[in-house]
Amino acid sequence: MSRNDALRAARLKSGWRSADAAAAALTAHGRQLLDDPHFTVSPRTWRRWEGPRPGWPSEETALVLRDAFGKWPESLGFTTPPGWIRPEHHEETSMQAARFLDVTAAALVPGPLSRQQVDPALVDYFQSQLEGHYRADMMLGPHDLIGTLGPQYQLIDKLTRSATGETRRGLLRVGAAYAALVGWLYQDAGDMSAAVFWRGITQEIALRARDPHLIGYAMVNSAVVRTDLGDGAGVVDLCEAALDEPAAVVPKIHVMAMQQQAHGASLLRDRAEVDRLIDQAARLLPRVDDDLPWGNACRRTPGYLEVQRATCYGRLGLGVEAGALWEEVLALVPATARRDRGVYMARYATAAATARQPEQAVEIVREVAAIAVETGSARMRRELETLERAMRPWHDAPVGQDLAEALAPVTEGT
Template structure:
């Protein structure tokens, strides 16, 4: 007989060993929280909640459960009714406005800015710093770098206003690379609103620089956001726009646009297009020889295009094919690339589950959960949520309960 293991696990987590004890404790907690001596939850009610059809508690009971167990009812296995809005979400719009305000403040320096001499050597300085930020991103994850990189972008923006000629154009180009990195950090942290804002800043600066390579790069950046939003048609549109005059683009930008378009194709279910586009990008890899400081993942990431192919295969539900590719890719990923390795392993776990290997999926997820807690990468958490969905056929089996236990620290940290 199926049961509500989410509520049962939450009960054990707070030390309520029996249903009778849970009913007594939640009653006492509710009376204290609400100041209502009439508030009661019987053992019979709790037993029903832990059964196959828990229903939905009254709103005041939902509040008590959340206060006592740290979870809202929909996260405790209850059946969410139409129209339910968590009380915390009533303030969400105001919070989001404050968050976006801080993002905007980090990107836009209020005019006027006092004129100053701008030495051309600053371009090289910011380029060298950028390479260090890329390395730090792989080691630290997004949260610890956002403030540093956005502050440096602010400085670049300020210098652009005083610089002239080639120095100004050089600062615009490096500024676009910095804003693109900030956009990526917001995207990796799960803040799509902030990511979209910074991608827009990148596109604006790319257009101002009149650099066709940067314009193409900025369009691919926009497509990355659309990929995370699941909008395959928009991804394809943006990548086709980037490739419209591909003869003007360095091979690196063409590779980026082709592989991102493959992600768009995977979102629309077009497996032949995925292989065609990634194979086309692969034919350009040997020709990448520019010295541009941005967009070097295709040179820096081992098995870069096979990572994209495996990700697309996973999105298409091709578990066996994706699993084989992930096995090859992970063999070449260095331990220092901890955040990327965690994302790849999470996708590998999902592929294993899709291929009917739930035990292998859980074993892989054990390592991923530790990395996700350490790096606080929302992208990794999203991958683990995908794994949870794919593992639903086993949720009542021991392996499903093992997965719930493995992922508990990730859920608590989200």
């Protein structure tokens, strides 16, 4: 990069249209914050900060930048010196540890617990709740549901310890589905440590249930995490493992594993393999007719496989092809599926930028910003960061400023 884009973007979002205006505003802010009439940032200093070698500000200037923008200098493109530890680092580390303990608590309740009679009808009760949770996830995003599902999983785990026979196996199966959904919610919220933890819980319970369909489903769920981590080979390994005994699993598992393996192929830059896997999954999709309560996105999501193909094409840099697919998909997605629609539109905007249509990209993204703030989806924010990278060729053009203004509601909340 030839200049400090992070600081420039922060300046534009604050309404400071030039280095002179930014220097004057930060000077005034610093004098008030520090109660120091001599605090000064010159226009020349600000221009150096936005250049390719911004250096590192003094300690008091770092505090002023943090107060003005809500970010420490390392998040504003400055060159972090060796040994720098921002003042709130230890507090943040403790908070992250506390959050992770909250995540694991529901899955790690010590036993044995007092035994109780378990009615077999409870298996159907918990299964019937799943579809409502899936629909709520599409409309609300992760944060509102995590607090609900954790205690429900804990109750299922408690009942499983008392149940016997087929009731116990039924509770294990439904518990695996709940754990998988919790893992997905944490992944969507951007907490990959918690997501990996819950994916592991899903695999453990699936193995305890001795259910080959659930074991395959758990493998695909882990592959989704590997996709977000950019590990194409890991994705392929897990999807191939899910289909290790193809005759043992229902067609739905085949469809899920093939489409996720296509994502792995796109990470490995293999378009031919992407198309082969998606086409093969499409031939199997009409055969998905099981009554399993989990993993039904392939039946519930409009244009499910074309969503995967468009995403893979976007990852491969095929902007024109991806854009055409996104236009078709978005015509099918209902307005109530807010989170999914926002993610798809962000990818559509990136495809437009890749196809060198920056004005169209900005027009698309205006709606996405509002959805990202509303749902709190970290996945959507990551898609918007990808868009920002694709828009770098127009950084200094008016359309680049339009993009910064469109994304201001999102970046101001980070």
